[in-house]
Amino acid sequence: MKQYKARDKITQKMTRDGAIEVNAATGKQKRISKRAREATLLKTPEQQAAQDAQAAQPIPGNPAPDISPNAPPLPHAPGTEAAQDTGTAERVLEHIDGAHTRRASKKAARKAQAEAESRARTSRLQFTEEERATPELQPYIKKSDKAADRLDEARAKIPKEKKLVRERTFDEATGKGKTRLRFEEREKPQNYGSPHKNPLSRPTQEAGIFVHNKIHSVEKDNSGVEGAHKSEETAEKAAKYGARKVKEGYRSHKLKPYRAAAKAEKAAQKANANYLYQKALHDNPQIAASNPFSRYMQKQRIKKQYAKTVKAQGAKSVKNAAENTRKAAKKTAEGTKKAIAFVGRHPAGVCIAIGALLLFIMISSALSSCGAMFSGMINGIVGTSYTSEDADLVAVENNYAALETDLQRRIDNIERDNPGYDEYRYDLDSIGHNPHELASYLTALLQTYTPATAQAEIQRIFELQYTLTLTEEVEIRYRTETSTDPDTGETTTEEVPYEYFILNIKLENKPISELAPGLLTPEQLEMFRVYLETSGNKPLIFGGGSPDGNPSEDLSGVQLVNGTRPGNTAVVDRAKSQVGNVGGQPYWSWYGFNSRVEWCACFVSWCYNQAGKSEPRFAACQSQGVPWFQSRGQWGARGYENIAPGDAIFFDWDGDGSADHVGLVIGTDGQRVYTVEGNSGDACKIKSYPLDYGCIKGYGLMNWN
Secondary structure, X not given: OOOOOOOOOEEEEEEOOEEEEEEOOOOOEEEOOOHHHHHHHHOOHHHHHHHHHHHHOOOOOOOOOOOXXXXXXXXXXXXXXXXXHHHHHHHHHHHHHHHHHHHHHHHHHHHHHHHHHHHOOOOOOOOOHHHHOOOOOHHHHHHHHHHHHHHHHHHHOOOEEEEEEEEEEEEOOOOEEEEEEEEEEEEOOOOOOOOOOOOOHHHHHHHHHHHHHHHHHHHOOOHHHHHHHHHHHHHHHHHHHHHHHHHHHHHHHHOHHHHHHHHHHHHHHHHHHHHHHHHHHHHOHHHHOOOHHHHHHHHHHHXXXXXXXXXXXXXXXXXXXXXXXXXXXXXXHHHHHHHHHHHHHOHHHHHHHHHHHHHHHHHHHHHHHHHHHHHHHHHHHHHOOOOOOHHHHHHXXXXXXXXXXXXXXXXXXXXXXXXXXXXXXXXXXXXXXXHHHXXXXXXXXXXXXXXXXXXXXXXHHHHHHEEEEEEEEEEEEEEEEEEEOOOOOOEXXXXXXXXXXEEEEEEXXXXXXXXXXXXXXXXXXXXXXXXXXXXXXXXXXXXXXXXOOOOOOEOOOOOOEOOEOOOOHHHHHHHHOOOOOXXXXXXXXXXXXXXXXXXXXXXXXXXXXXXXXXXXXXXXXXXHHHXXXXXXXXXXXXXXXXXXXXXXXXXXXXXXXXXXXXXXEEEEOOOEEEEEEOOOOOEOEEEEEEOOOOOEEEEEOOOOO
């Protein structure tokens, strides 16, 4: 009968001793791992030679193995191969662990050496005996040493701190690495100060605001309370200012050693660079023989090379930096010498080559500049102009002005639409905008637009520009009531509380130029500023103004006597008699206000009334005072020379084109204008300004005949 033999099935497995092959039919195992052979590649040539020499030594009692190329393979006893491989693997792992430990030890040593060099950094040059004996170099060597001494002294004053560091060392005897901790003294880094928030600061601030608001609500009824409150606020501000200055002084005192060290280091580098330049002059006499400009450029190159080398080497010795600088200076000098020699041998050829190069550059520039200039002009004009039709620009501007007119109508009818209040308090910004700001914004955002496509955007920008708020306020006030007893006929008086209802009306106006950065992308914002600067190359499209941008003067209503304006000294004397008044109560109450307002315009109107003039009468500078004079042709811009006593002078403090303050002109000496003003620090004061003072908006010119 035929006998069947099972087919061998070979599988591979990974064991602790490496990869093996297993015959599933016979159960025989064979190690196929070459890990020991691969691990030997990690050894250095010296280690491999030592191991081969040790393996070649015969074991006592056993013959030496034949290691000739033709020798047959050594026999191995069963079961010895796995043991030999396990021993080899253990030796290989021990060797790898030792290598890792040695690498970590070397890395820690290099790091410690770098830190030591960083701590021992110096800017002191090393001079040879020959250099110190050279008379030409001795002054500069002395300056360099002196600067280095000052730097070392300044660094010694920098505060120190002890830092716990960890270092890895390798013990050659045991072949093992170990880690140890030690304290190391180093310079304390500068502390630029991280704000430490006090958790009680915000509640304290809120409580202070609450108390101040409570005092504000009652101080108007009692001048003593108002004065005491203002004194207390001034004391608070002074205390805060003093505390801030004390902290700044303390911090400046702590940073003084660092500033001194930085200053000394800068001086040392300068002294070293000067020495290196003089050394280069001494070693290369051809540099000294050159012209002053060449010597100056050579000195600058040496300084740059020295600074670059010191910065690149960090904490390394300055000796290398000095050596590199000397080499660079010598190389530059040799190159300069060769160039001068070449020019000396071929002067005519060099001159012809330079002339031809200059002529070529001039012709090329002339040919290219004409086309570039023409195309640049066209592109500049097109790129900075409004892209919409003129009719559309004007129509959109009129639509926006209609929204402002409707807003003014709402404000004028507030008392009619909200009756029943005892007092209406107004805090209103002026209503108006710069037409070119609106056109520049819409062009940057929409490019070409029409009234229909821009309607939604102008409605949105209008709501962002103007904010009108109405706030109701109720105050408890007291009035004196008298009553008579019908039986006894006795009359009594008592203070009876009652509710006083106030409606606060506030209008805020944010110019479009302040809103644009939050509504446009960076590219659109850049275009907005370009359009605004050039007025879209259409400065007169919205009317008004002059192409040259100079201020205009309307003097058609000004009365002149013998070519001059006499003015009115009586109204000036009346205004000067009010100097020293604080609070302005006589003036704003005369105007009709029940409580304090910004009263500079009320003061001017009161002075005119005292002089027998019923007009002008205004309480707002930009919306009432300026239009009164301009509409009658009695307006002179800043720089108008024929001003007279009694004229009104308007100021624009923030330069936004709107008048913020007004006073009366006393006179001028040709250099300065002298004024008397109300509400100057809440008081009547005499002031003076240069005639070309930038905050003077213009003059309201009064007629007195």
